[in-house]
Amino acid sequence: MPDQIAGPDRATQPLLQPASAQYGGISDTDATPKPPWPTHDQHHIHHDGVSTTKGKTLRIAAAMFSFSAMGLLLSTIGLMLPALEAHYRLDDAQVSLIFTVAPVGYILATCLTGTIHARLGRRGIALVGPALQLLATVGAGLHPGRYEVFVACLGVGSVGIGLLDGAWCSWAGGSMGGAANTVSGLLHGSFSAGAGLGPLLGGLVMVQGGLEWFVWYYILAGVTVIEGVVLAIAFRNDTAQKYLEERAYLVTELSNGAEDESTSLLNGPSDTDDAGPAIIAYENGIEQDSRGPAKPTAHHSFSSSSARAILTHPVVWICAAFLLVEVGVESSVSGWVVLFLRRARNAPVQLAAAGSSAFWIGQAVGRLSLGPATDRYGLQRAVTVYLVGVVVFGIAFALLGLGQQGGEDGEEQQRSSSSAKLSVALVALMGVFCGPLFPSAIVQLTSALPRELHVGAVTYVAMIGQIGGALLPVCIGLLIQRLGIETFPSVVVVQIVLALGFWLLFPVAVKGEARRDERESLRA
Structure with a gap:
C-alpha cells in the first residue's frame, strides 16, 4: 500500500518541512482547501461591523498571545524548584x-473539552x-501553607492550559483553510x-527586583487577565451553535462516505511541535490535536475494538516507548536544570534561570532549522544523528564540572562561573537537537500504519508521552535525593x-508493517 507506507523522505513532508515552508508560506502541494461550511470567517460581516479579515486577524493574534501565556506558565515550574524547596x-x-x-x-482537559465546545462554543473555552x-496563579501567589495545596492550584491551571491548547490548535487546523x-x-x-x-523574566523579578518568588505568580495572574479579555473579545461570536454546525457538516460528510475528502480537508500539514506538554483531545468524535489540525475519525470514536487493533501493531509500542523516554527527557531537563546549575555549578539565580530558557529556545531553533536536513x-538517518548529538552534548554537560575543585578561592570562583x-x-x-524528535516519531508512526488507525494510534502514543x-x-527527583544532584x-x-x-528499532517494525499489509492485501 504505497499511500500508507511512505518512505522516510516522503514521510517528513507534513511535519518536518523547511522553515520557509512550515512557517513562512504554503506551497501548492500542501495547501489545505477552505472549509465549505458557512462560518463567520468566510464572506461574512459580523453584526458589530468587524470584517472577515479583521475578525480572523484578531483571533489569530489572540490565540498567539494565549500560547505565549501558556509558555510563561509552563516554563515557570523549573525556575521555582529552588524557591519551593526553601x-x-x-x-x-x-x-x-x-x-x-x-x-x-x-488528561482532565481531554475529558472536558467536548462538553464545553458543545455547550458554550469556542468563546466558552x-x-x-x-x-x-x-x-491557579492567584492560588500559587498566595503560597498556601501546605505544598500539596500549592501543587493542586497549579493543577487547576494545567486544565485551563490543556483546554486552550487543544482548542486553538484544532481551530487553526480546521478553520484557516490554506493558511x-x-x-x-x-x-x-x-x-x-x-x-x-x-525563566528569564522570573529570574529578573526575583534578583533585580528583589521580590519574593511568589510575586512572579501575581504577575502571571495579570497576564492571564489580559489573556482572558483578549480572547473573550476575539472569540465572542464563536458560539456553540457555530461549533455544532461545523461538526454536523463533518459528520454528514463522513456518513455519506466522504471520509477521504473530509480528512484531506482538515488534515493539512500537521505541526506537532513540542511546546511544552500536549496531547490529543476529542470533541464528540472529532480529533482535536493540540499539536496540529483537527482530523475526523472514521467511526467518530476511539472504540475498544479499534484500540485492540492498534495495539496489535509493534510499531505503536516502539513509538510509545520512544515518546515515553523522549518527552520525559525534555521535561526533566527543562525542570531540573535550574536547580542543578545553582547547586552543582554554583550559578547565580539569573544565569541558572537562563539555562531553562536556553533549552526552550534551543528546541524552537531546532524545529525551525533542522527540517531541510x-x-x-x-x-x-537524520533523527539518529540528532539523538547522537544530544548524547554527545549531554556527556559534555555531565563531564564539565569534573576536575574543577581545588585552587585558590578566586580561581575556583572564576572556573565555576565559566563552567556555568x-x-x-x-x-x-x-535543546536544538531535541526539537524535532517528537514530530519525527509521529511521522514515522503514521507512515507505517493504515490511515484508519492514525487517530487512535497518535492519541495512544501521545498519552504515553x-x-x-x-x-x-x-x-x-528520587535519584538525586539519594545519590546527589551531580x-x-x-x-x-x-x-x-x-x-x-x-x-533504532523503528526500521524493523516499519518493515514488519509493510509485510503485514502485503499479506492482508493478498488475502483480500
Missing part, C-alpha cells in the same frame, strides 16, 4: 510532585481556560517565545541513549 522545606524527591500536574491537567489559569500550517506555526512559535522568556538525509556559562550553552545545544513527562522527572546529567544521558535504542 519555602516548604522539601527535599528533591518531595518537590518533584510538581511535575505531575501538567499531564494530569491535560476563551472564558473558562483563562479563568482556571487565573485561579492552517502558517497559523499553527505562529501559535507554537508564540509558545516557544513565552517559554523562553518565562531531515528532508535531505531522510527521517531515520558553558553549561547553559550546552543545554541550548541539547505525557506519562513519561511526569514519571521521568519524578524518578530523577547525578542529574548522567541520568539524562542514560535516558537519551535509551531513546536512541528505541529509535
Whole structure:
C-alpha cells in the first residue's frame, strides 16, 4: 500500500518541512482547501461591523498571545524548584510532585473539552481556560501553607492550559483553510517565545527586583487577565451553535462516505511541535490535536475494538516507548536544570534561570532549522544523528564540572562561573537537537500504519508521552535525593541513549508493517 507506507523522505513532508515552508508560506502541494461550511470567517460581516479579515486577524493574534501565556506558565515550574524547596522545606524527591500536574491537567482537559465546545462554543473555552489559569496563579501567589495545596492550584491551571491548547490548535487546523500550517506555526512559535522568556523574566523579578518568588505568580495572574479579555473579545461570536454546525457538516460528510475528502480537508500539514506538554483531545468524535489540525475519525470514536487493533501493531509500542523516554527527557531537563546549575555549578539565580530558557529556545531553533536536513538525509538517518548529538552534548554537560575543585578561592570562583556559562550553552545545544524528535516519531508512526488507525494510534502514543513527562522527572527527583544532584546529567544521558535504542528499532517494525499489509492485501 504505497499511500500508507511512505518512505522516510516522503514521510517528513507534513511535519518536518523547511522553515520557509512550515512557517513562512504554503506551497501548492500542501495547501489545505477552505472549509465549505458557512462560518463567520468566510464572506461574512459580523453584526458589530468587524470584517472577515479583521475578525480572523484578531483571533489569530489572540490565540498567539494565549500560547505565549501558556509558555510563561509552563516554563515557570523549573525556575521555582529552588524557591519551593526553601519555602516548604522539601527535599528533591518531595518537590518533584510538581511535575505531575501538567499531564494530569491535560488528561482532565481531554475529558472536558467536548462538553464545553458543545455547550458554550469556542468563546466558552476563551472564558473558562483563562479563568482556571487565573485561579491557579492567584492560588500559587498566595503560597498556601501546605505544598500539596500549592501543587493542586497549579493543577487547576494545567486544565485551563490543556483546554486552550487543544482548542486553538484544532481551530487553526480546521478553520484557516490554506493558511492552517502558517497559523499553527505562529501559535507554537508564540509558545516557544513565552517559554523562553518565562525563566528569564522570573529570574529578573526575583534578583533585580528583589521580590519574593511568589510575586512572579501575581504577575502571571495579570497576564492571564489580559489573556482572558483578549480572547473573550476575539472569540465572542464563536458560539456553540457555530461549533455544532461545523461538526454536523463533518459528520454528514463522513456518513455519506466522504471520509477521504473530509480528512484531506482538515488534515493539512500537521505541526506537532513540542511546546511544552500536549496531547490529543476529542470533541464528540472529532480529533482535536493540540499539536496540529483537527482530523475526523472514521467511526467518530476511539472504540475498544479499534484500540485492540492498534495495539496489535509493534510499531505503536516502539513509538510509545520512544515518546515515553523522549518527552520525559525534555521535561526533566527543562525542570531540573535550574536547580542543578545553582547547586552543582554554583550559578547565580539569573544565569541558572537562563539555562531553562536556553533549552526552550534551543528546541524552537531546532524545529525551525533542522527540517531541510531531515528532508535531505531522510527521517531515520537524520533523527539518529540528532539523538547522537544530544548524547554527545549531554556527556559534555555531565563531564564539565569534573576536575574543577581545588585552587585558590578566586580561581575556583572564576572556573565555576565559566563552567556555568558553558553549561547553559550546552543545554541550548541539547535543546536544538531535541526539537524535532517528537514530530519525527509521529511521522514515522503514521507512515507505517493504515490511515484508519492514525487517530487512535497518535492519541495512544501521545498519552504515553505525557506519562513519561511526569514519571521521568519524578524518578530523577528520587535519584538525586539519594545519590546527589551531580547525578542529574548522567541520568539524562542514560535516558537519551535509551531513546536512541528505541529509535533504532523503528526500521524493523516499519518493515514488519509493510509485510503485514502485503499479506492482508493478498488475502483480500
